[in-house]
Amino acid sequence: MNLKEVLKMADDLVFAKTGQHLDDLQEAILRGTMQGEKYTKIAEESHCNESYVRDVGSKLWQILSEELGEDIHKSNFRSAMKRYQVSNSSNFAQDVVAIGNFNLCAEARHPPDIPNSYTHNQETANSKQTKASHHDLSEMPDLGAFYDRTLELDTLKTWILQQRSRLIALTGICGIGKTALAAQLVQQIKDEFEYVIWCSLDASPTLAEFEAKLIDFFSQSEKQDSPATNQKLLPLIKYLQKHRCLVVLDNIHNLFIRGELAGKYKLGYEEYRSFFKQIETLSHQTCLMLIGWEQPREFPQVKSQNNFIRTLQLKGLDIAAGREILREYGLEECEALIHRYQGNPLWLKSVANLMQELGGCVTELLPNDTILLPEDLKDVLEQQLSRLSEIEKQFLSLLAKESDGVTLAKLLENGSIPPSDLLNALQSLSRRCLIEQQGSFYTLPPVLRQYINGFN
Template identity: 35%
Template sequence: MMSAHFCPSRATDFNYFGDNYKMNAINSQSSTFETREFIVADTVVFNKQGTHLTDIQKIVLRGAWQGYTYEEIADREGYSEKYLKRDVGPRLWKILSEALGEKVSKKNFRTALERRLTLANPSHNQQLDMDSCQDWGEAVDVHTFYGRTQELATLQQWIVQDRCPLVALVGMGGIGKTTLSIKLAQQLQSDFKYIIWRSLRHAPPIRELLEEIIYFLSNQQEKDLPETTNGRISLLLKYFRKSPCLLILDGAESILNYDRKDTHYQEEDEEYGRLIKYIGETYHQSCLLLTSREKPKEVAIREGEELPTRSLRLIGLDELEGQYILKGKGIYGSEDDLKKIIQIYGGNPLLLNMVSTTIQNIFDSSASDFLKQEIIVFNDVKEFFDSQFNRLQPIEKELMYCLAIEREPVSFQKLKNDFGLKVQSLELAEALESLRRRSLVEKNQGFFTLQIVLMEYTTARLLKEICQEIRTQQISLLKSSKLLKLIVKNYVRTTQSNIFFRMVLDQLLLELGSKKNVESQLDTILSTLQHESFKLEDTTDDIISLIHRMQVNLSSYK
């Protein structure tokens, strides 16, 4: 984790990690937990041992402040009471005792923290001149940083020279938005009096986030904050007008709801939308930089090349920058092999680091040996895409499947033909745009496609679902989907048919144990479909054709 930088004129190095607010029921009552005391606890621990309180320690501290027992905290947070009472709690009180220089327990820690806060009154401390005050929150260490020279220059131009009040940095997960935002902030330290970096990963309540930001900007002087969120936003803007501040909010997708077609804020975090809107529309001398997997609507409707609000979509690293990551992890191989790996994973830094670890552990760091296996979607990569795929709407999932089946870039009209009359052009266009905003679909000269690794992941996921339906005899995806005709067209009637069906049959053999069991399962499904064909949709004939084709392929198995 990155070493925290602080404002010299502050009474103490108060650096509260706002990334750990999402604490279920305990957090919903956090208004009784004084932010300043919590800042003191985290700060004195950091000053004593060089590390901040852990997430679980903060949960116990917050719960204890509310007066909850270990049992109640455990029930609310999903932990073992024994673990909290015998391990986390005692360690926490010991750490605080050492940091505060007095005996601290669950019973007296509030008094001890309040006493330390009193001693930390700014009037008792020497006020030092300052060039920049910085609060880095949970910003990671970016001492290893490759490329992004042009992106850094563009962002610096927008923020410093063009004085844009609102900038968004968007791109696929793992593409490097977080590290780029930190690197940028480091380079802009001389341009802003205040720099604040905060993570929205756990969707911290906005009132608490505003409280700690204002507390920092006011040098701990602003104590009686407005009760309303709007009042706190107005107060923040007052400080934004008073002094140049760079506020970075990382991971804005955490306050976006992907369960609907449009990008909008979850009910409890709609006020974040107002914060972004007001910062973008109001005159001041500061800047809000957002990072997100998807572009917030408050940015999308206001941005433009010559407008004050702008966004930069981050793409993968180029071949040279990608090779720095691979070679830095000890991966060796020909230049062509290294380039191929970078191409497969779209230059995504996180995916390149993931695959590098696999190549190290399984293939003795040999790029060539890894590529020979032709397996590019392993567990870490699968989990990475699962988290994004599971949040898609049904039509968005079908679009992903269609693009995976097509294999080659396709036009909007081709996709419209694949879906047929059941999907309106507007609905399809909205789904495509939603996938593009999340960097899951690429567009080039009017044609849409998937990155190689994402195409393989999506294909594997489709095959798994087909196998599950055959194994359970619950044919729902194929009945209701536009995919079936596409599968029949692109695989059954082409030279790729054997590849596709062998993949399905190999998986079925693995799950059902023998060729005989697979044959029996296919016969049962076929009999059921033929018997009920008059009741089913017009896809039934295609399903029967698909099953017949699988039986033909199965006959070649020994």
């Protein structure tokens, strides 16, 4: 009796009782139990509180006890599953012999109504493959050409499909390609989920409005699958626990207040904090992806050992992808331009369009290090920079004067910004992806430096 067989049998039993398959934590408890691990070890490996793991385990043993007709607990789970396996094999052998249906040399003929555990388990396994998929991608933008992001796509697929991450923040400076990457990802993995929905937060819905929208999506879809039954509306978290879902929230920064440090919720939107925490900590089958210039303050900025919550900050495209963009505008051999605009797809398209409209000769008339700021690019930068607090604007003004980067010690020596405010501004600007760190030096992207100095 191997681990895979045990997990399959337990999943069938849980599904027969609850209509839901084993979630990640339940599977981790069973896996750890089979391997002789204590709850402390299971909790540590699952990045959960031990008391929470014990509570989930207790409920799981109760479900299995009711299905198997005996008292199941951690210490006897292995032996109970062995008895269940032997019982299943015995029942199956008795059934096929009684029906006279077993033939080693000819094709087996299975009557459609064999009332035994084998057919029940087969139907349960097949149900995973026949569940209807429901997609609402009406708010997902059609972004046309997609430029190579193989590494980022593979990372996100690993987090979502293999590690079952529950909460993912996709961040990056304006124009870097966050939404394009997410849209490409959704197209590639949508069939792995029962429900997929893309929600734009441009209108800044309250949590109640957002939850009502999702509940309506789930309930209407369930009615399509079972039109004869009156489906009772459930709290949103119940739908996310009941089904394997992918929910994308685009432009998450619209939930946060302007003129404050990054990630501070607007008045009336603080309930989102509790909702995101619920998504991270409760056991369910859903992945929630947040896309935007800012991320909630509770998200880790650096790499974390917690698989349930992840942050991916997008950087610029590589040279090959940058060349592909510029060729569309008739520009060749512009590697320096790609470096200057740091492989930002939107920035490259903006300046390439300007050059194309001017006949492509503008680069021959300007110094090599000139940074052009077309009006449409200025508008995009203004949208993001207008969200900054006053202390962040002061910090950027200081940094914009330093073309070669500056250390934190030098910034503190300046004295124009109190140390505590300066450190908070530094953290906030890092979360907004507006500054870069190279070793102990902080610097601004050349495009931002040019834009900010134009106002100083």
